[in-house]
Amino acid sequence: MQKTDDNLCIISPQYVMPEIRLSSPHMGGKEITFVQQAFNTNWVAPLGPNVDAFEDRIVKHTGCGHAAVLNSGTAALHLALVLLGVGVDDLVICQSFTFSASANPIRYQGAVPVFVDSETETWNMCPQALEDSIKRCLAGRVGSGPKMPKAIVTVDLYGMPAKMNEIREVADRFGIPIIEDAAEALGSTYEDKFCGTFGDIGIFSFNGNKIITSSGGGALVSKKEQFVKRARFLATQAREDYAHYEHRELGYNYRMSNISAGIGRGQMEVLAERVDQRRHNYACYREALEGYPGLEFIDEPKKAFSNRWLSTLLFRPRQTGGISREDVRVGLQKENIESRPLWKPMHMQPVFSDMPYIGGSVAQDLFLDGLCLPSGSNLSKEERDRVICGVRNVLERRNT
Ligand SMILES: *Cc1c(COP(=O)(O)O)cnc(C)c1O
Numbered sequence: 038m039q040k041t042d043d044n045l046c047i048i049s050p051q052y053v054m055p056e057i058r059l060s061s062p063h064m065g066g067k068e069i070t071f072v073q074q075a076f077n078t079n080w081v082a083p084l085g086p087n088v089d090a091f092e093d094r095i096v097k098h099t100g101c102g103h104a105a106v107l108n109s110g111t112a113a114l115h116l117a118l119v120l121l122g123v124g125v126d127d128l129v130i131c132q133s134f135t136f137s138a139s140a141n142p143i144r145y146q147g148a149v150p151v152f153v154d155s156e157t158e159t160w161n162m163c164p165q166a167l168e169d170s171i172k173r174c175l176a177g178r179v180g181s182g183p184k185m186p187k188a189i190v191t192v193d194l195y196g197m198p199a200k201m202n203e204i205r206e207v208a209d210r211f212g213i214p215i216i217e218d219a220a221e222a223l224g225s226t227y228e229d230k231f232c233g234t235f236g237d238i239g240i241f242s243f244n245g246n247k248i249i250t251s252s253g254g255g256a257l258v259s260k261k262e263q264f265v266k267r268a269r270f271l272a273t274q275a276r277e278d279y280a281h282y283e284h285r286e287l288g289y290n291y292r293m294s295n296i297s298a299g300i301g302r303g304q305m306e307v308l309a310e311r312v313d314q315r316r317h318n319y320a321c322y323r324e325a326l327e328g329y330p331g332l333e334f335i336d337e338p339k340k341a342f343s344n345r346w347l348s349t350l351l352f353r354p355r356q357t358g359g360i361s362r363e364d365v366r367v368g369l370q371k372e373n374i375e376s377r378p379l380w381k382p383m384h385m386q387p388v389f390s391d392m393p394y395i396g397g398s399v400a401q402d403l404f405l406d407g408l409c410l411p412s413g414s415n416l417s418k419e420e421r422d423r424v425i426c427g428v429r430n431v432l433e434r435r436n437t
Pocket of ligand 1: 108109110111112135136138139192218220221241242243244253254255
């Protein structure tokens, strides 16, 4: 692994340094061929051969059983809730430490998200907090009266697999289905099984910042063909099989276009490479920065393999001599480097302030001290070294 020469850590004026982004798209080369094919055949509409091929590649790569590609990961989460019959005033348990798209669709359905805390090993849903939250729902201490939660939304945040065996054990004991939000975890595995395949329904995102992108899109996956077929039907305005337009249920316009799917199809060919590149970013940052007091990196638990979608670390001000993640973020910004705090937990968000929360301060603590460093698979060694120098400059107070 390369070493960063400390002498190179000088502050350069912003105007000469090009911006380093957090996570930008990275095309492999084949995408344009599939898009061109769509143009050549005038198959620019939703559905089409790229859609079928993209779905097929997802199924073959992850072993998820069946897949329907959609126009966003959020749409996939929304349809997952619809498929599980989540409706007005139902309770849905949801990991609090996540991006808002995990929770918003619960509100689209008029249901109540019951937010639960994370554990410190994977930063994902704490199985104990999950069990507590279910018991509280059953005891009528959450929402209006005793109720069995309708679904559990777990997340594999930043690509790190959640403790799915423990979560599954609790869910099965109460007979509650799991939606696995693997939007950030395509290519991650636990016990050699791919993330997205642990829930009753899984979802992926191909948004522009994710490990691969279709310039916007998502997928709903399941071992149950019935779910995926019905998702496809609902995503196509719930149009019945008639010559005229016949609708018996509420439908959605959630399908992916053949153009987007061409990009996604091309990206699937480089997914494994993208995982290696993102993991390499993480390894380099860790190697270069680990010695500093107060910096914490998260290990992969045994049998877990993270795609390391974003390289994350914690800055503990009590051990860094008072330097916070915000100091580092601002310091990097001065050098035209984009970094970002970890996700702000849902139970701390104004939009969800009336929603119940069960757990302690793990998620809040991660938000307060955590930072995501530039993590694109297209980062050059020089760019990564600039990031490392930028962080060192703050820690060694060279840029104040
Ligand atoms: C990106 C993301 C989503 C939403 O996916 P979109 O394709 O942007 O709609 C959902 N959950 C998590 C955890 C995400 O990071």
